[in-house]
Amino acid sequence: MRLALFDPKFSDECGHEATDYIVLQALAPQGQLVVTPRDIRVTIKKLFLLDYEETEIEAAARRLAAKELLKFDKPHIADPAVIQLTPGTDDKLSRDLLKVTEDESSVLSSWKEELRAKYNDYPSITENLNLIEHALKAFMAQMLLRHGIQCVELLYPEEAKTRRWLTSVEGDILATLPKYEEFLDAVVRLEIPAFLRSADAKRRAYVGGLANSSFFWHLLQVDEKCSRLLRAVTHGIRLYIDVNVLYCLAGLDGPHLLASSHAMLSISKKLGCSLIVTSRSLDEFQSSLKAKARELEGRGQIPRELAKVAIGSLEEDDFISVYWRELAEKGVSIQDFAMERSHASRFLSSLAIEISDEHRQDIETSQELREQEDILRSFCRDDISEQVVEHDAFHRILVLRARGTPRYHASDAGAWFLTNDSKLPAYDRRAREQEGRINMLPFCVTSNEWVQINRPLLTRTDGSDEYERSFHLLVTQPFVRSLTATFSLSKAYSEVLTRAARYKSMTPQLALSLITDKQFVVTVGMEVDPLRAEERIENKLAELVTKLQDENAQLSSDVASMRGELSSLNSKVDEISQKSKNDIERQQVRARDLEGKLITETSELSEARRRIETSQIKLRKLKSALRWMGCVVLWAVLLDIATRMRWGGLHGLSKLAAVSALVVGCFGALAIPLGMKRTWSVLGGIAALASILGLAWILLNP
Structure with a gap:
């Protein structure tokens, strides 16, 4: 883990960076204690199993002191040097180591929580998450060990130490996994690839850091100065591309590996490599694709609706899952899908990959090819098809011919065969042993080896960010392929769904x-015997049919019960409806009664208003009569007064004037009490003047 953060930039060409980094890491546990080169040497041997000379450690300390990363003092030549980390460097080293530890804990904890949620219905899984974590660590330990050894073997094929390492890790990586019960073992083989395929940034950094750490640890064991690590871009390397890489470029292994493989080859192009695919590989790619299509078609076509159901549960990216997504989205047949993907020109041209026929006829008719095929068959036994044997043996001869002379250094390789097949390097070692050329460079390089040995060159090229994002996928790809080769969940889904599709009553819900019975699907996927797998599926379908029949019977019973309840509810509804109807009728009668009363009261009110109007008319007539009666009475009184006065002496005209004046005056006087305000306002003055003149006339004419 301490080497996970080592990322050399090669600011010098003497291999000092590795030594300086190791010395700093050895000082980290000491804190700010003052130590000597001898103390550091002991710590390095304990932590890294590396044996540095004290003079090398002292030289590294001087370089680090010049960078102000530590304090270095040696008063006299005969005295041992004293070395001490500066406070800032001590803090940074502690933080870096703590971060690596915390990141590992965080990554594993979050992964276990994902598994807990995913297998919530399976206590046999959720109660044994620590066992699954243990299996992951065991697999990653073997994967990273092999990764580091294989990468170093490319750089130092002649080293006896690398050959011993390779011998120690020969064999199937699956054999190193711990064994539990069947379902738990299947989940382990299913979830480890899912963990390594994850696009989570923290998980990528964790896996990439461990791969880097393994590589540099093995590299430092062989060469403390990393002298053969690629330090400059080497132009003119011919990179022949294997069929499994073409599958990635065609998107047949899912979108993530499509992007990562494209990034790997794009950066390789910028590193000066010539990308080549042979016509033999293209033929194998197309025939392999057709064979997969025939195999899938032979199982039976599943309906588009079932494909839509399946893609929601698939957790793998392979030929089957990619096709089912196309089927769900576009409804294409398997033959049309294979035909469309077999046209390699669209992705070859985007990366400027050259198609080559070189040496094909010569090699295919050579005795050398027959010999190479025999070596490969003896190594792989029955685990490989005859077409693949011929293809891989052909390309070993092709690469060796392209190199011309035997090559012993990666920087001078000249040509490589780029593959995702982890078995090819082992086959090549067997061939080199039989040829007596074990020190010669291998003919092939796996994607994990290629990205690792070229990693230091990324600081000198564009696109390094893109390359780094793909690093963890490419590093793990060959090992994931070996893990999933004998266990494919997609294949299990295919077996189950093609048989389920034969039932006419099979719906997407069923x-x-x-x-979604993951234990059943996983068990089918783990079954190596096809007949036994088919028997499991048929039994499960029969179990499902029986279960559905029981559920239908229960449903019928429930429906009958519900019908009874519904009938009772209908009766209650009718009763309530009748009661409501009666209530409505009563309310309508009451409304009509109230309406009649309202009409009667309205009529009575109109009659009362008429009576009031009649009374008002009578009152006005009475007032008028009273006025006239008052006038008559007043006139009579005035007449009586006039008679009593000197009436007799007045001549006729004088009497008439006097009486008229009195009448007008009386009328004016009566207008006030009788409410004739308007009349009084007009005639009051005239009446007063007439009365005065009339009285004066009477008095002045005795």
Whole structure:
């Protein structure tokens, strides 16, 4: 883990960076204690199993002191040097180591929580998450060990130490996994690839750091100065591309590996490599694709609706899952899908990959090819098809011919065969042993080896960020392929769904209930015997049919019960409806009664208003009569007064004037009490003047 953060930039060409980094890491546990080169040497041997000379450690300390990363003092030549970390360097080293530890804990904890949520219905899994974590660590330890050894072997094929390492890790990586019960073992083989395929940034950094750490640890064991690590871009390397890489470029291994493989080859192009695919590889690619299509078609075509159900549960990216996504989205047949993907020109041209026929006829008719095929068959036995044997043996001869002379250094390789097949390097070692050329460079390089040995060159090229994002996928790809080669969940889904599709009553809902039984699907995927797998599927379908029949019977019973309850509810509804109807009728009668009363009261009110108007008219008539009566009475009184006065002496005209004046005056006087205000306002003055004149006339004419 301490080497996880080592990322040399090669600011010098003497291999000092590795030594300086190791010395700093050895000082980290000491804190700010003052130590000697001898103390550091002991710590390095304990932590890294490396044996440095004290003079090398002292020289590294001087360089680090010049960078103000530590304090260095040696008063006299005969005295041992004293070395002490500066406070700032001590803090940074502590923080870096703590971060690596915390990141590992965080990554594993979050992964276990994902598994807990995913397998919540399976106590046999959720109660044994620590066992799954242990299996992951065991697999990663073997994967990273092999990764480091294989990468170093490319750089130092002649070293006896690398050959011993390779011998120690020969064999199937699956054999190193711990064994539990069947379902738990299957989940382990399913979830470890899922963990390594994750696009989570923290997980990528964790896996990439461990791969880097393994590589540099093995490299430092062989060469403390890393003298053969690629330090400059080497132009003119011919990079022949294997069929499994073409599968990635065609998107047949999912979108993540498509992007990562494209990035790997794009950066390789910028590093000066010539990208080549042979016509033999293209033929193998197309025939392999057709064979996969025939195999999938032979199982039976699943309906588009079932494909939509399946892609929601698939957790792998392979030929089957990629096709099902196309089927769900576009409804294409398997033959049309294979035909469309077999046209390699669209992705070859985007990366300027050259198609070559060189040496094909000569090699295919040579005795050398027959010999190489025999070596490969003896190594792989029955684990490989005859077409693949011929293809891989052909390309070993092709690469060796392209190199011309035997090559012993990666920087001078001249040509490589780029593959995702982890078995090819082992086959090449067997061939070199039989040829007596074990020190010669291998003919092939796996994607994890290629990205690792070229990593230091990224600081000198564009696109390094893109390359780094793909680093963890490319590093783990060959090992994940070996893990999934004998266990494919997609294949299990295919077996289950093609048989389920034969049932006419099979609906997407029923299919979903079938494939969401993860324990059943995983068990089918783990089954190596096809007949036994088919028997499991048929038994599960029969179990499902029986379960559905029981559920239908229960449903019928529930429906009958519900019908009874519904009938009772209908009766209650009718009763309530009748009661409501009666209530409505009563309310309507009451409303009509109230309406009649309202009409009667309205009529009575109109009659009362008429009576009031009649009374008002009578009152006005009475007032008028009273006025006239008052006038008559007043006139009579005035007449009586006039008679009593000197009436007799007045001549006729004088009497008439006097009486008229009195009448007008009386009328004016009566207008006030009788409410004739308007009349009084007009005639009051005239009446007063007439009365005065009339009285004066009477008095002045005795």
